[in-house]
Amino acid sequence: MQKVPVNSGFPMIRGAVMGPVVRALDAAGADCDALLAEFGMSRRLLSNPYEILPLVRYVAAFERAAQVLDEPSLGLRLGSELQLTELGPAGLVFMSSPTLGVAMRKFSAALGSWQSAAAVEVVRDDEWPVWSYRITHPQTGPRRQDAEYSVSAMCNMIRLVRGPSWTPVEVHFEHAAPADLKPYMRIFRVPVRFQQPANGVILRPHDLDASLKSADLQMARMMERHATDLILRDTVPHNLVEQVRDLVTRRLAREKLVVADIAKDLGMSHRSLQRHLTDAGTSVRQIIREERQRSVAELRQQEGLTNAAVARAVGYADATVLWRASRNWDRDDA
Structure with missing residues (x-):
């Protein structure tokens, strides 16, 4: 069988990242629920900050929110308002580290528990250290909002531990320069360069050696361990x-399972996904059926669950639909 070059599992990100976007939509009186539904999300789904979302949906929803709010610099603003606790263990690792250099390196490593398909690193390039961020999944785009949010958030994080007067040397973005540069000047207060190889924050050498008043080595070790556990637990096949x-x-009970949506989240075309699954001797339809059968068998072992509850848990409208499906499974397996 031909090997399929898929980037170490479908690109994912934790549901907590949608929190600032949801708050911005609600504050503006926009129809947040409709926007979430457009991208296969809901408030109920996002109530779990550790919920795994396809990265492509998050990026697209962020771009759509900027359009709905008619705020091209939405990502910049939300990044500048971010609280470290919203980044889960990665944010707490940052806050608890002894120096800024250690904080940025450990944060970049711990970010793997929050998001995949991203190249994040701190590099000492000759004189000027650089923190860079870039989504590595080629089908994820356009992604201006995510890039500007990430860079703005990093500058904000540094100001939270170094003081509000701190500024970088320069800021870089992958995308082309927009017409209005005033929001960039207001937030970064330094030169901003566009169409660069990666999104990044250029710092002064002494910045990395600065001690953090919020340092807590015990907390840092605990959060590093938590981040490692999350990465191991949610490693995607x-x-x-x-x-x-x-x-x-992950989606069985939450949304209608459509082949085209699954293919998009994997960064493939509908036809390509079907072809590769056929080569592997299966199909999306067969996988859905197998997972429903497995889930139903497990749920029926739990005491107190009604047939209606089991049906809803596997994406069926009611117990009658589940009963009909079960009859078909028994007949096909006979």
């Missing part, structure tokens, strides 16, 4: 069939 199975399992 590399095998394409297992990736599809993982996506189906």
Whole structure:
């Protein structure tokens, strides 16, 4: 069988990242629920900050929110308002580290528990250290809002631990320069360069050695361990069939399972996904059926669950639909 080059599992990000976007929409009186539904999300889904979302949906929802609010610099603003606790263990690792250099390096490593398909690093390039951020999944775009949010958030994080007067040397972005540069000058207060190889924050050498008053080595070790546990627990399978199975399992009760949506979240075309699954001797339909059967068998072992509750948990409208499906499974397996 031909090997499928899929980026170490479907690109993911934690549901907590949508919190600032949801608050911005609500504050403006926009129809937040409709926007979430457009991208397969809901408030109920996002109530769990650790919920895994496809990265492509988050990026697209962020771009759409900027359009709905008619605020091209939405990402810049939300990044400048971010609280460290909203970044989960990665944010707490940053806050608890002894120096800014350690904080940025450990934060970049811990970010793997919050988001995949991202190249994040601190590099000492000759004289000027650089913190860089770039989504590595080629099908994820346009992504101006995410890039500006990430860079603005990093500058904001540094100001939270170094003081509001801190400024970088320069700020870089991958995308082209927009018409209005005033928001960039207001937030960064330094030169901003566009169409660069990566999004980044250029610092002074002595910045990395600065001690943090919020340092707490015990907290830092604890949060590093928590981030490592999250990465290990939620490692996404590399095998394409297992990736599809993982996506189906996560969405079974929440949304209508559409092949085109699953293919998009994996960064593939509908036709390509179907072809590779056929080569592997399966299909999206078969995987959905197998996961429903497995889930139903597990749920029926729990005491107190009605047939209606089991049906809803696997994406069926009611117990009657589940009963009909079960009859078809028994007949096909006979």
